Amino acid sequence: MLYLNDVSFSYSKRSKPVLKHLSIHLEEGKVGVLLGPNGVGKSTIIKLICGVLKPKEGEIFLGEKNLQEIQLSERSKLISSVPQNIEFSSLSVMDSILLGRLPYFYSFPCKYDKEETLKVMEELHILPLKDRLADSLSGGEKQMVAIARSLVSNPRILILDEPTANLDLKHQALIMSLLKKIAKERKLTILVSLHDLSEASFLGDTLFWLKEGSLLYQGDSSSITSERIFETYGVKTNLIQKDGEIFISLFAGEKQS
Structure with missing residues (x-):
């Protein structure tokens, strides 16, 4: 279980707190979704869990382990992340994904590292891309490679910052279905x-509604x-439910208040 216990954070002593006494928990094998407008602290939460930032107050646990007491080299084996803006060098897709095994390298990748890389590529159905240059791929293909690189270290937690941003509809659906599948199969x-609440409804087991650096509500898609939505975003909407899925439309032309 991932557990943030009474976490507070600000970027300087004089600045306004970004997070204020935030407590959230997410069970093993479940998908949690951070929701809220820009500036509410979603990216800060991700950086805190990954160890890029340290809480000013509170603790972050993975099971019984306090993440602040774990060395970054060990944390990188437990937690993998996929940033919003992905950049690749002119390495092959195979080598780009193999870099995800770095926490286990002694000096060079061994046979097992390469076997694990091929196994993940097959799992994600991107083996045909193996010899292509990673920086020549489409946005959707790059996202798949980035997820594969994160999975190849066999982490216990995978964190993604807006994984469907700037992707076409086909790859949005592919990424959402893939994440749901690997959460279940890999536990x-x-x-x-x-940002997309329809995607959040499809993907999330637990939704974390954030407002002004605090947890407004935690629950499932219901x-x-x-x-x-109005309380969190200040936007009036009309919800449409069909076949268990939720679709959201704005009240066009109506003044928001």
């Missing part, structure tokens, strides 16, 4: 930052209501 805990 992998996944935490995702999203927590997506017009009232909660």
